[in-house]
Amino acid sequence: MxxxxxxxxxxxxxxxxxxxxxxxxxxxxxxxxxxxxxxxxxxxxxxxxxxxxxxxxxxxxxxxxxxxxxxxxxxxxxxxxxxxxxxxxxxxxIDADHIPTECKKNHDTWKCLDCNEGGVGFPPEECPNCKKKRISTNTWVCDECLLVAKKEIFKLIDDYLIPDxxxxxxxxxxxxxxxxxxxxxxxxxxxxxxxxxxxxxxxDYVRGLGLKPDLHGFKVISKKDPLLMGPDIYNKGWRGRLAKSVYAHLNKCNSKELKKLYLQEKNEDEEEYRERVLQKISGSPTWWGGLSEAQIKKFYVIALEAIKDMACNIxxxxxxxxxxxxxxxxxxxxxxxxxxxxxxxxxxxxxxxxxxxxxFKNGSIKVYVKDVPKIRIGDTEIGPIKEKDRKEIEVPMALGIYMICKGAAKPV
Ligand SMILES: [Zn+2]
Ligand SMILES: [Zn+2]
Structure with a gap:
């Protein structure tokens, strides 16, 4: 060094x-x-x-x-x-590197070590060209992905560690x-x-792994005339989260998705249907009744899909x-x-x-920058600078050391 x-x-x-x-x-x-x-x-x-x-x-x-x-x-x-x-x-x-965020295509690149295929953003598990798995990455962080990591920490504390x-x-x-x-x-x-x-x-608990909706309050009563009982959105722990996840999912479905999911056997207008179900499951006490058995199965699928948003990415x-x-x-x-x-x-x-x-709060340093995406340290922004445009610049010490430690620059 x-x-x-x-x-x-x-x-x-x-x-x-x-x-x-x-x-x-x-x-x-x-x-x-x-x-x-x-x-x-x-x-x-x-x-x-x-x-x-x-x-x-x-x-x-x-x-x-x-x-x-x-x-x-x-x-x-x-x-x-x-x-x-x-x-x-x-x-x-909680590591921003493990969370696939949109910003990664602005600052990360990957390259297949076997065939040299490469790309930007979150690395694929295997090379799309030769299917081998030896992939090298050049990763950076930005305000956006560090904010996502911070939100995960808040989620872990506010939704799990303190209440549960x-x-x-x-x-x-x-x-x-x-x-x-x-x-x-x-x-x-x-x-x-x-x-x-x-x-x-x-x-596993904070990652929402191995959750079975029927162990968290989802229950079909009466086989002949199926009636779904479900958890209450005011329940603590995963029960409440499952109820909320179904609510949130129903709320954000567009009408086409809604039609596909719930209305195959009903003549009811889908918006009216949505309103009716949302009202029922957000009431106190919650009322999940009036769903056919086929719809009930779909609620399980939705609940399990929707927990991905609620689970913690640790x-x-x-x-x-x-x-x-x-x-x-x-x-x-x-x-x-x-x-x-x-x-x-x-x-x-x-x-x-x-x-x-x-x-390193004082001083500046002259560095020879080889290749950096747009980055910020403190009040100073720099980049993107491509390999072919590499150049000598004077930057605040903290930014210079950051680029040197990342292997993207060297001192002049
Ligand atoms: Zn390859
Ligand atoms: Zn980022």
Missing amino acids: YNVVLEQFQHYYKSLRKEDLSLLHFREREFAFLQFDEQTMIRHMSFENEAEMKDYLTIRPPAHLYYSSAYYQNPQDSNMGRKGWIGADLIFD FGLSEGKIEICFSGHRGYHLHVIDDSYKILNNDGRREIA DERVTIDTKRLIRYPNSLHGKSGLRACRISYNDLERFDPLGDAIA
Whole structure:
């Protein structure tokens, strides 16, 4: 890595106060580092206190700094069996990279490593030309996809963790990862001893996996003259969400879709029909009656389809893992030079990841830019600059380091 990056990282770690590195259960955590230009992670580290860690970071600033979600009796022991697992924070990871957004076609490209076929936007699972799966990507983030990731965090907190799990804001810690998304840590003793299976249940719950409408209040009573009972939109948890999802779906169907879905055997005008059903299922108590059996089956299909909008787009592998290494709050991300920062729930709405997470606030740098889409860091926008138009420019330090860390520029 270029000296200017190492110097900036070092300068940043030197400027930290030891409180900036504070962490619950500090002594019981394992720490891990990845140095610039190295492939192997240095693991199984432990520190007496934050000051000792700060000294280490200042002498040899890492590209990436992680800590274990788990607490151990012997965090420095390299044998996992002897580490003495005590418990682990419950963690959710929401990454803009995994969410297919429209903006990706403005800033992401992919290329097949076998036949060189390429394109823009969200990468296909297999190459449309040669059908092989070795696909390389060049991905960036913009305000739009980071906003989608932020909305997912709000959804996770406001629709699941607080109402369904009964957690309070004080038990939830939100962190911007310093690059493409957010982490959410649940710090609560009743969750810390959960094993993989328990964590998987939670992950499946917020992803809406394995939901069976008939276990959530949808029930046909009387075979002869079928009558559908359904959940109430005021019900808590998935019952209410399923009822709301059917309501929302019915509401947004155009009349052609509505005709296809509900009216094959009725002569009723579809708008009248829509009004009647919407009124019934949003009433209190809800009334789902008056639907034929064929229509009832369709309600199941709609409910299962509509939950996709309500489910949370988390990376389930992170939540299930009881020994995950997670980026350290207030450390720098080596692929962006941005700071991984803690954000309180109240500040999340106004938080600007591409502005508030800037670590290098002073100075400017001359860089040779090879290829960037339109990007923004702080108040400065740049690009798109194509490979053939590559050029030398002077930009604010944070933007320069960002492009260098992304491999799109080099210092002049
Ligand atoms: Zn190919
Ligand atoms: Zn984007």
